Amino acid sequence: MTTPARYRAPPADALLVEPLDALTAIYHRPSGTTHLLAEPAPQILAALAAAPLDPAALAAALADAYEVEGGGDALAERLGELVEAGLVERL
Amino acid sequence: MRHATAIRVGPVTFRVGSAWPAPVAALADLYRDYPPPGDVPDFTVRLEPPRPWRRVFRPQVAIAGDFTLPEAVPLPLAHGLLAAEMGMNLQMALGHRRHLLLHASSVERDGAALLMTGESGAGKSTLSALLAARGWRFMGDEFALVAPDTGLVHPFPRPVSLKNESVAAVAWAGARFGPVLAGTPKGTIRHLVPDAAALVAMDRPVPPRLLVFPRFGHAAAVRPVAPAEAFVRLTEASTNYVALGEAGFRALTGLVQAVPAVAVDYPDGAGGIAAVEALWTAR
Numbered sequence: 001m002t003t004p005a006r007y008r009a010p011p012a013d014a015l016l017v018e019p020l021d022a023l024t025a026i027y028h029r030p031s032g033t034t035h036l037l038a039e040p041a042p043q044i045l046a047a048l049a050a051a052p053l054d055p056a057a058l059a060a061a062l063a064d065a066y067e068v069e070g071g072g073d074a075l076a077e078r079l080g081e082l083v084e085a086g087l088v089e090r091l
Numbered sequence: 092m093r094h095a096t097a098i099r100v101g102p103v104t105f106r107v108g109s110a111w112p113a114p115v116a117a118l119a120d121l122y123r124d125y126p127p128p129g130d131v132p133d134f135t136v137r138l139e140p141p142r143p144w145r146r147v148f149r150p151q152v153a154i155a156g157d158f159t160l161p162e163a164v165p166l167p168l169a170h171g172l173l174a175a176e177m178g179m180n181l182q183m184a185l186g187h188r189r190h191l192l193l194h195a196s197s198v199e200r201d202g203a204a205l206l207m208t209g210e211s212g213a214g215k216s217t218l219s220a221l222l223a224a225r226g227w228r229f230m231g232d233e234f235a236l237v238a239p240d241t242g243l244v245h246p247f248p249r250p251v252s253l254k255n256e257s258v259a260a261v262a263w264a265g266a267r268f269g270p271v272l273a274g275t276p277k278g279t280i281r282h283l284v285p286d287a288a289a290l291v292a293m294d295r296p297v298p299p300r301l302l303v304f305p306r307f308g309h310a311a312a313v314r315p316v317a318p319a320e321a322f323v324r325l326t327e328a329s330t331n332y333v334a335l336g337e338a339g340f341r342a343l344t345g346l347v348q349a350v351p352a353v354a355v356d357y358p359d360g361a362g363g364i365a366a367v368e369a370l371w372t373a374r
Contacts, residue, residue: 016337016340016341018340018344018348020317020318020319020322020344020347020348021317021318021319022317022319023319025319025322025340025344027337027340029337032333032336032337034326034340036319036322036323
């Protein structure tokens with residue numbers, strides 16, 4: 001049985017986070033890139049900031065405060081987008 | 092350079108040199124009422140012939156300086172004043188780092204700034220001049236300078252660049268104009284010197300209070316713009332947002348969080364003035 005991949009977000013001090021309205025502006029200090037993110041991306045970044053998590057643990061961490069519409073598949077898609085944007089690292 | 096002058100607009104001093112006396116003389120005359128320049132120029136603009144013989148034979152002006160666009164087309168010497176203004180804009184757009192630079196016009200009333208930004212032809216320049224004619228303090232028709240540390244808007248009151256039909260539409264008692272520049276790549280252009288109140292106060296920044304995205308030539312309509320949309324549109328309207336990095340992010344998110352934004356469609360100058368002044372009073 002293979003171990004599921006874990007995901008890691010930058011430490012909190014690597015990001016400037018400014019909620020604007022429905023969207024959140026995020027400045028990624030290491031790359032100097034600005035991102036405009038919709039829910040649940042900012043929540044995923046916050047949940048992954050403390051320690052790397054696999055998708056199941058991430059879903060559990062998010063579930064306490066937040067329900068991702070569409071369940072596990074939607075969460076995997078959002079994670080994939082954040083990896084592509086360079087905001088989340090797949091370990 | 093054989094001929095040169097120094098000009099200060101708000102916090103920025105330019106040294107403009109030229110191979111010919113005429114553009115420098117026209118520039119010095121246009122800016123004669125401005126407060127004195129700083130000792131050290133921030134930017135240098137050079138107006139020189141693209142080839143040596145173009146100084147005398149069908150003379151042409153190429154824009155050079157600290158920053159240069161290699162593909163820029165030279166202008167005839169008769170449009171030397173326009174070349175100087177374009178050269179000053181170019182240095183600001185590519186080189187200025189002290190402020191977040193927004194491609195926006197700005198005017199002041201009650202100690203606060205109204206910012207207007209939009210694509211070329213949206214009317215931000217004409218609206219700023221029309222408001223100035225109604226007693227608003229003119230702060231600039233091209234660039235608004237936002238200080239990253241304070242969020243204040245610093246004036247950059249260059250002469251208003253009026254184009255085509257706007258040339259006849261804007262003036263006030265005692266208004267002073269530059270020469271008519273006909274047949275330029277942007278049509279007929281005439282510069283309007285800001286009034287004395289604008290020049291005296293050009294070192295006085297004010298906090299922003301309202302952000303307007305005007306659109307000329309459409310049926311009157313007013314629509315609030317959410318902060319995230321305003322943020323995206325202003326990153327596109329800024330020439331140095333990326334270069335400023337973190338300071339730019341802080342300045343721009345701070346601006347859209349602090350100041351309401353409104354999209355204003357207007358059919359003509361009178362309609363635009365009425366809409367903007369109503370919004371200002373309602374704030």
